[in-house]
Amino acid sequence: MNILLIGGNGFVGQSLIKELTKCKIEISYLSRTQNHSISKDEATWIQGDIFDLNNIIIKESYDIVIHLIGTIKNKNLYSKLNTESVTETIKLCKKHNINKLVYFSANGGFNHYIESKRNGEKLVVNSKLDYLIVRPGLMYGKERLTSYFNILPIKFFSKLGIPFFKTVYPLPIEKVAASVVEVILNNTDSTIIEINDMK
Template identity: 25%
Template sequence: MKVAVTGAAGFVGKNLINQLVEAGHEVVAIDRLRSDRCRQDGVTWIDGDVLDAKSMIDALDGAEQVFHLVAMITLAQKDDRAWTVNTVGVRTVAQAALAVGARRMVHCSSVHSFDQAICNGRLDETSARSTAPTIPVYDRSKWFGEVELRKVIDAGLDAVICNPTGVYGPVDYGLSRINGMLRDSARGRVPAVIEGSFDLVDVRDVAAGLVAAGEKGRTGENYLLTGEMVTMFDAFRMAANFAGRRGPRFAVPMRFIKPLLPIAEPIGTRFGTDVVSKAAMGALLAAPKVDGAKARAELGYGPRTAAQTIRDLVGFYVASGQLGARSALPA
């Protein structure tokens, strides 16, 4: 089957392409960037602009399935470019998929399209959405991207929506934010972490969930792709221990961080990091239990444990030389 993937050079895109090729599909990889890691038989790379209707119609021509992965991830409160890409971009791709007669579109949204702060500790597909203007632009734009998609579904497009939680794991040459921090810990460079927890999901499981949604998902439905709820302290300690290092000694309580945010956030921005920001801290403070039962029941989705993912991630770092000195994983 001919399958098109937008944002194919990204973190999720590379892992999804690998699985699609292994399944025997002909893949059209759409991205202005190129991934040397995905230059294999069965993959054709083409340029495509998700904000240009003709560009997307040309790129999707002949595709039976379309996976839309393009998104701008930011922890900023306001970012006009991110808003446009994450909303108008979804609509443009969906309209192009409908125009070329694609059998199905799978849109990769995010758990952040749900308002985690008001879900009372538990989040599922019926929970409140990120509509408040005080919510960071990424969260709001991911929800309104779904709104734009549903307009095209109403016009006749067969599409489903997947909402992964915090995506991490191998393979990642980027690195993503969480993978980069876990690599620092595996190098022994993280003496302490901020207290808090989050549901983290292996990128390989996200890719498998997207494929399953394309095959089994119900039109117009959302599917939360969950992993395991893990504390940042435990995750960073595992990364360090799997690399033969000690890891962080303690977790700084959130009550000590919150009063410093007005000072720490602009300092971090000046030095090019958003790790200590209202958006990042908000996600750790909310820390809802995310219910993945719907994806398990309807898609046959089954994620790995955090220990499996982090062990594999450190193994990937070792094999790819990203830890400096090659560490040996414990037996």
């Protein structure tokens, strides 16, 4: 199996690469800049910008694309990074005959953020590709130490039954990555993975 990560040099991408490497899967990641903490033995870097498809050179054939581009911090880029980038990834899949797309969406958060992620989901569902939509909550891990600052208050408020905090339930990034890889390897008919599937 050969998997291409779009935007795979970030927090989630690094964890997925580690998990996929354990399973002896060939991995490449497409990003504008190389992450030097990802070794060549773990994954092949393809330099490129998803918004500049004509200049992306892909020499391998891939079975699955995992779309990881997105932002929660910059509201001005919600539409571009959380939605429009999905359109470009779908074009890339069709151009290179890649039949399955895994899209990292979200389970909760601020209204405009969730709206942009749900719009991305609609594009995936309507793409006519095989797909898997992943809806994690807040993810944390040692590769992003600042991610730990939000965990305790959110876990506290989620136990109080406040709906907003239940939807952003914190999960270790390693657990999210392992759940996604398990679904991919088992080749199930799942089309959506929710927080409860990853707890």
